[in-house]
Amino acid sequence: MNVLQRTPYVCRACQRSLNGSIKRRTATNGFKRKYSAATTREDRPFRMAIIGSGPAGYYTAYRVMKKLPNVSITMFESLPVPYGLVRFGVAPDHPDVKKSAETLEDVGKWPGFDFAGNIQIGDGPGQLPLTSITPHYDATLFAYGASRDKQLGIPGENLKGVISARAFVGWYNGLPEYAHLNPDLQAGDTAVIIGQGNVALDVARFLLSPIDRLKHTDVSEHALETVSKSRIRDVKVIGRRGPLQAPYTIKELRELLSLPGVGFAPPPESWDELIQAERKKLPRQLRRIAEVLERGSKTPMDQADKAWQLGYLRSPAEFLSSDGENLEAVGFEQTEYISDIASTISGDPQQDLNNVRAMKVKGRGKKTMLRANLAFRSVGYQSEPLPGFEKLGIPFDENFGIIPNDMYGRVMAPGRGPAGALTAGHIPGMYCSGWVKRGPTGVIASTMDDAFSTGDIIVKDWVGGVKFSEGQEAEGKKEGFEAVRREMQRRGIRPVSWPDWMKIDAEERRRGKEKGKEREKFRTVEEMMQLVDS
DSSP, X not given: OOOOOSSOOOOHHHHHHHHHHHXXXXXXXXXXXXXXXXXXXXXXXXXXXXXXXXXXXXXXXXXXXXXXXSEEEEEEOSSSSOOTHHHHTSOTTOHHHHGGGHHHHHHHTSTTEEEEBSOOXXXXXXXXXXXGTGGGSSEEEEOOOOOEEOOOOOTTTTSBTEEEHHHHHHHHTTOGGGTTOOOXXXXXXXXXXXXXXXXXXXXXXXXXXXXXXXXXXXXXXXXXXXXXXXXXXXXXXXXXXXXXXXXXOHHHHHHHHTOTTEEEEOOSSOHHHHHOSOGGGSOXXXXXXXXXXXXXXXXXXXXXXXXXXXXXXXXXXXXXXXXXXXXXXXXXXXXXESSOGGGGOXXXXXXXXXXXXXXXXXXXXXXXXXXXXXXXXXXXXXXXXXXXXXXXXXXXXXXXXXXXXXXXXXXXXXXXXXXXXXXXXXXXXXXXXXXXXXXXXXXXXXXXXXXXXXXXXXXXXXXXXXXXXXXXXXXXXXXXXXXXXXXXXXXXXXXXXXXXXXXHHHHHHHHHHHTTSSOOXXXXXXXXXXXXXX
């Protein structure tokens, strides 16, 4: 078994969290009681456009619909199918996490809801400009998530064999954008994953899982066939910092460590060298991580068919190739903590958690190399501004990949200070939710809480008489989706409705049933559109 040598070198729990959060909100929040009979604007519907159909969008829609008695919502999505990250980003072997999509199923049945899929936002042919949407609604919510993965910016990043983890996850989840990715899983027996977040562990688990564990999930059939022929037997998951700073969760670690027939090779350094603190003095969350890692796998290495390993304190420096085309090795620079971890432990659990998590590292100048023909870049996602933001005066922070907002979801005007008690500096009628609001962090449960927060502030502003979008139509004369529908017809755009999606959904489930799984997804937009137009 090839292990990382010392020298050559974000489910059932989630669902329970969601359910518990909903119950807590219902029990403690007074919005519904206070605003169920709105005292202003109650003689006409509140019209809201939502850009994006993932968890941030549908949880916000759900919240607003529950709290306002008269609401009309249109949800715009670039693909013909809804659910965003839940459909294309959640691991196939996490079906419980995908159950959050049931919220949008409830929203889809609401009389005041319209789904408009297959809508590309932009100014080009076949696209719908933002300026053709916003004037017809009182509010526009941006909830379109993070569409781009971060680059490492090191030599050799474009070599064949260097793959974005986001693209790989999209490929095995049936995202049309990556239908033709065709990763080569037979070039060698070792794969390197750079990054140690939950997406990195998802990729490792997919590569290492027994095929019988995957074939009854909704993993795309082409991906299942490819991984069934994989030669990968050894996966290295490498990070710049240490085991207590890595962004993985205990749940994801335990899943990998419990895979049948898969061993866990400890890092070259000892755990004491990496952790640098007495376990009993660590905050509970970090102590549990240390205990899980030190306990290791249920499968001893000498009985393992496959193995994985966590490598710490290594910063990627270069992807190496002798022919300038195909990846052959990954070069790293070893790093070290800037200060001693034990010295940051004060006895205050929250402060200690923050201090240890924030530990910085610096390069040691020592280079190592790891031979591999396949490497995945998994160092985070980033949102991008939509075409038309500039025309509407909507700012975008390129450094953080977010729409500047007041933390509640109100979009802030460029050059204005933070929000005051209500909406000082807020662009009327413009809101954001999810990753484009706070950055690409957290799990679906935290996205739900964030979306509920934005939904609450939208309702509060509406019933409180705050100024909303005027655009080309005076308040009270908005036409909503009817006006946008006419514009789409004029531009020759064919939107996918909720009944259209139900047709796609039924066919995917039928195909899946034939193969003994929940669904078999369509691989391309063209296939989806052929079905809905048949």
